[in-house]
Amino acid sequence: MQGSSFRRSSVAGLPAGSGSAFPALLLVGLFFIVPVVALLLRSVTDPEPGLQNYATLFGSGTYVRVFLNTFLVASVVTAVTILVAYPVAWMLAIMPPAFGSIVFGIIILSMWTNLLTRTYAWMVLLQRTGVINRALMGLGIIHEPLPLINNLAGVTIGMVYIMLPFMILPLVGTLRAIDPMTLRAAALCGASPFEAFRRILLPLSLPGIAAGGLMVFVMSLGYFVTPALLGGTSNMMLAEMIAQTVQSLLNWGLGSAAAFVLLVVTMALYAIQLRLVGARRAGGGL
Amino acid sequence: MKLILTGLLAGLLAATAAKADEMAFTSWGGTTQEAQTKSWAAPFEASSGIKVLQDGPTDYGKLKAMVDAGNVTWDVVDVEMDFAIKAAKDGLLEPIDYAVVPKADLDPRFSNEHAVGSFYYSFVLAWNKGTVTGEPTGWADMFDTQKFPGKRTFYKWSAPGVIEIALLADGVPADKLYPLDLDRAFKKLDTIKSDIVWWGGGAESQQLIASGEAAFGQLWNGRVFALQQDGTDVGVAWNQNLTAADVLIVPKGAKNKDSAMKFLAAATSPTGQAKFAEASGYAPINTKAKAEMPADAVKALPDAHVEGQINLDMNYWAEHRDEIATRWYAWQTK
Numbered sequence: 189m190q191g192s193s194f195r196r197s198s199v200a201g202l203p204a205g206s207g208s209a210f211p212a213l214l215l216v217g218l219f220f221i222v223p224v225v226a227l228l229l230r231s232v233t234d235p236e237p238g239l240q241n242y243a244t245l246f247g248s249g250t251y252v253r254v255f256l257n258t259f260l261v262a263s264v265v266t267a268v269t270i271l272v273a274y275p276v277a278w279m280l281a282i283m284p285p286a287f288g289s290i291v292f293g294i295i296i297l298s299m300w301t302n303l304l305t306r307t308y309a310w311m312v313l314l315q316r317t318g319v320i321n322r323a324l325m326g327l328g329i330i331h332e333p334l335p336l337i338n339n340l341a342g343v344t345i346g347m348v349y350i351m352l353p354f355m356i357l358p359l360v361g362t363l364r365a366i367d368p369m370t371l372r373a374a375a376l377c378g379a380s381p382f383e384a385f386r387r388i389l390l391p392l393s394l395p396g397i398a399a400g401g402l403m404v405f406v407m408s409l410g411y412f413v414t415p416a417l418l419g420g421t422s423n424m425m426l427a428e429m430i431a432q433t434v435q436s437l438l439n440w441g442l443g444s445a446a447a448f449v450l451l452v453v454t455m456a457l458y459a460i461q462l463r464l465v466g467a468r469r470a471g472g473g474l
Numbered sequence: 475m476k477l478i479l480t481g482l483l484a485g486l487l488a489a490t491a492a493k494a495d496e497m498a499f500t501s502w503g504g505t506t507q508e509a510q511t512k513s514w515a516a517p518f519e520a521s522s523g524i525k526v527l528q529d530g531p532t533d534y535g536k537l538k539a540m541v542d543a544g545n546v547t548w549d550v551v552d553v554e555m556d557f558a559i560k561a562a563k564d565g566l567l568e569p570i571d572y573a574v575v576p577k578a579d580l581d582p583r584f585s586n587e588h589a590v591g592s593f594y595y596s597f598v599l600a601w602n603k604g605t606v607t608g609e610p611t612g613w614a615d616m617f618d619t620q621k622f623p624g625k626r627t628f629y630k631w632s633a634p635g636v637i638e639i640a641l642l643a644d645g646v647p648a649d650k651l652y653p654l655d656l657d658r659a660f661k662k663l664d665t666i667k668s669d670i671v672w673w674g675g676g677a678e679s680q681q682l683i684a685s686g687e688a689a690f691g692q693l694w695n696g697r698v699f700a701l702q703q704d705g706t707d708v709g710v711a712w713n714q715n716l717t718a719a720d721v722l723i724v725p726k727g728a729k730n731k732d733s734a735m736k737f738l739a740a741a742t743s744p745t746g747q748a749k750f751a752e753a754s755g756y757a758p759i760n761t762k763a764k765a766e767m768p769a770d771a772v773k774a775l776p777d778a779h780v781e782g783q784i785n786l787d788m789n790y791w792a793e794h795r796d797e798i799a800t801r802w803y804a805w806q807t808k
Contacts, residue, residue: 434535
């Protein structure tokens with residue numbers, strides 16, 4: 189991939205010698221390329237050779253709707269995650285290291301807690317008779333329980349919570365690398381804190397936002413448990429639909445086709461974003 | 475290194491040898507599988523010396539993958555009847571050996587050439603007595619949001635039940651349900667769509683009703699039974715309860731077919747069925763089983779409510795699965 193901005197955060201760089209890269213290539217082939225090719229083959233051979241699975245996929249309003257829902261949910265989740273993660277990451281970046289590691293520990297700990305448990309916990313918190321609605325009603329702020337679950341709001345809250353660490357970690361890395369003197373210089377030149385943020389901090393932290401945002405978006409596209417439990421059927425995501433198609437209807441060809449289309453779209457988005465971020469970085473003249 | 479290899483090899487050989495008197499039983503997990511283990515597997519192990527390994531949850535995709543790959547690690551699987559009918563047609567199942575599994579006392583509604591009944595359940599109308607005033611009496615009340623306000627919870631997936639409930643609520647007589655009038659059913663469901671909360675699994679259905687998140691629900695009677703056992707104040711309407719069965723099947727190419735058939739014989743015996751029914755609140759498919767059960771346990775079964783009881787037509791569902799599913803998800807995701 190041409191994404192120079194990602195090289196820093198990528199897995200330990202391989203030596204340039206082509207011979208020593210062979211085991212890695214073999215692993216990539218085994219664990220990535222073979223399954224994808226098998227998926228593609230299945231989508232055009234099951235139950236019979238041809239493109240009928242793709243015709244069904246694009247011909248049925250249901251799948252198209254579920255595709256669009258999936259991208260809508262992933263976009264909303266990514267946007268909200270960035271908004272929530274940014275101040276947290278900034279706080280972590282400027283905090284004394286001793287405090288920082290405690291906060292880091294808390295964030296990591298939440299990542300290590302079982303996903304299903306955390307999702308069920310949100311279910312209990314968010315429902316009409318849950319703690320949040322009861323508290324708000326008890327305080328007289330609302331009179332009818334807010335619809336926080338089985339809809340887009342529920343999925344967004346649950347998924348943002350789960351995605352936060354994946355956004356915060358790359359952001360902290362980028363923010364820490366920014367010289368605080370640049371902000372002081374901006375202030376000396378008369379910039380208000382907001383101006384300094386908009387014209388200095390935000391552009392400089394864009395690579396971190398892009399890296400985290402892409403990760404969150406791509407992970408959200410394939411998410412299963414949380415949307416299944418906190419969402420409603422009108423914002424059903426593709427993973428759940430594929431699971432039903434494969435497990436219950438035993439229509440593996442159609443399920444494979446849906447999975448393959450999602451993969452292709454995801455990779456296309458990835459390529460576009462890399463190009464955009466790469467270009468902006470070049471234009472920013474770092 | 476060589477030592478380790480030899481050890482591994484010996485271990486492998488031992489494992490293969492031990493396999494001769496082992497078999498794998500797969501079901502849905504939770505309280506149902508616990509009851510199956512206790513009522514069927516444990517006594518069977520004791521009497522036959524065949525060890526029954528437990529696996530799960532049942533996954534139709536996995537089952538098909540095993541048969542397709544010719545590497546079947548499940549010997550007996552608890553599945554839904556409509557799936558069994560379709561799977562038999564697709565060549566995924568071994569025929570049941572009725573020379574080993576005594577057939578005479580089995581309820582003929584729930585057994586066929588490739589499947590033998592596991593237990594049968596009813597979908598009932600349940601409600602949280604803390605949040606509901608009044609007493610709903612049938613499915614029509616579940617669609618009457620004027621008389622009975624609150625959220626209602628239905629089974630999320632395209633499966634026998636919800637369509638029938640909508641039609642019954644719309645006034646279709648029980649004996650005229652099939653062939654299902656999907657247009658009419660979805661039109662009826664449209665009237666309460668915004669009041670529906672879906673449950674995807676039994677535990678979720680219990681949670682929704684117990685917390686009052688949903689005031690009413692279409693629940694498996696065994697799940698209501700368990701809630702009541704836990705002391706939750708839940709009301710049940712048995713009127714128009716909808717019955718369907720789970721069945722036990724043997725996947726094609728199962729490695730321990732002989733043991734599997736012996737297990738089926740034990741599981742469907744009057745004693746095995748009686749014990750399971752008592753533990754789960756689901757009804758036995760062996761007609762001799764009730765005689766072995768305490769009287770108050772019999773009262774908790776769908777069997778005690780045959781009046782107004784409606785059998786879901788699994789043959790119809792097996793045949794129209796895909797067509798119904800297409801319509802179902804199109805309506806649901808809209």
